[in-house]
Amino acid sequence: MTTTLITGANKGIGFETARQLVAAGHTVYLGSRDSGRGSRAAAELGARLVVLDVTDDESVSTAAARIEADGGLDVLVNNAGIEGRTADGGVVNAADTTGDFMRTLFDTNVFGTVRVLHAFLPLLARSPAPVVVNVSSGLASISGAASSPAYVYPGVAYPASKSSVNMVTVLYAKAFPNIRINSVEPGYTKTDLNANTGTQTVEEGAEIVVRMAQIDSTGPTGGFFSAHGPLPW
Numbered sequence: 567m568t569t570t571l572i573t574g575a576n577k578g579i580g581f582e583t584a585r586q587l588v589a590a591g592h593t594v595y596l597g598s599r600d601s602g603r604g605s606r607a608a609a610e611l612g613a614r615l616v617v618l619d620v621t622d623d624e625s626v627s628t629a630a631a632r633i634e635a636d637g638g639l640d641v642l643v644n645n646a647g648i649e650g651r652t653a654d655g656g657v658v659n660a661a662d663t664t665g666d667f668m669r670t671l672f673d674t675n676v677f678g679t680v681r682v683l684h685a686f687l688p689l690l691a692r693s694p695a696p697v698v699v700n701v702s703s704g705l706a707s708i709s710g711a712a713s714s715p716a717y718v719y720p721g722v723a724y725p726a727s728k729s730s731v732n733m734v735t736v737l738y739a740k741a742f743p744n745i746r747i748n749s750v751e752p753g754y755t756k757t758d759l760n761a762n763t764g765t766q767t768v769e770e771g772a773e774i775v776v777r778m779a780q781i782d783s784t785g786p787t788g789g790f791f792s793a794h795g796p797l798p799w
């Protein structure tokens with residue numbers, strides 16, 4: 567039996583990932599920073615709620631202690647993320663990007679990923695086939711931003727945070743060769759994160775997350791993938 571934790575799984579791509587992994591037979595811990603939203607989502611899916619705010623050390627360590635006491639963890643999906651849109655649903659553009667705004671996004675998207683990794687690495691190390699999926703973004707690609715005319719995004723903080731997630735993926739993959747650790751790009755998906763402007767369904771967005779959560783010890787590590795294959799850094 568594979569035991570899987572998905573952060574930020576009370577809605578959006580994380581919820582759909584939880585739904586599909588429950589259907590695939592995983593024991594899923596559905597991470598939610600809000601117990602009410604989380605318990606409704608977990609009950610709907612037949613998952614186990616774990617209250618977990620990725621920006622809060624105590625919340626993360628309490629969640630790790632609980633899952634360790636229950637028997638451990640095989641798969642960690644670092645999905646919780648924020649884009650930080652304006653009140654009218656627009657992207658915060660470069661001119662309006664402040665240090666505080668950048669810090670808020672990094673706290674969830676980057677430091678949150680590291681906080682959760684640090685707490686759960688000892689559990690993953692005891693799994694026979696440990697896997698980590700870091701949910702990144704196509705906007706993370708520095709080569710894309712630098713040279714592709716198709717790369718159009720008026721803001722700074724969100725792509726920069728996801729580029730950092732990708733570096734975190736590569737360096738943890740090198741440091742822990744027994745764990746399969748990859749970044750994934752779900753594609754532009756209709757969720758609250760982007761004020762529901764995305765063009766894909768959550769089923770389409772979750773496809774690569776679910777696939778990379780199910781790789782075995784012969785699978786890739788230190789890579790960056792969309793549903794269509796490897797992506798350039």
Ligand code: NAP
Nearest residue numbers: 574576578579599619620645646647703754755757758759
């Ligand atoms: P979403 O529907 O807004 O879901 C985001 C989830 O993250 C929610 O469950 C949210 O919880 C949770 N979250 C936010 N801050 C958190 C915190 N501090 N601690 C714990 N959970 C927290 O967005 P989504 O589109 O599904 O995003 C999921 C992931 O996919 C993100 O990492 C995002 O960057 C990535 N992504 C999305 C797209 C896209 O087009 N949608 C494209 C590329 C990558 P609350 O309900 O409590 O806010």
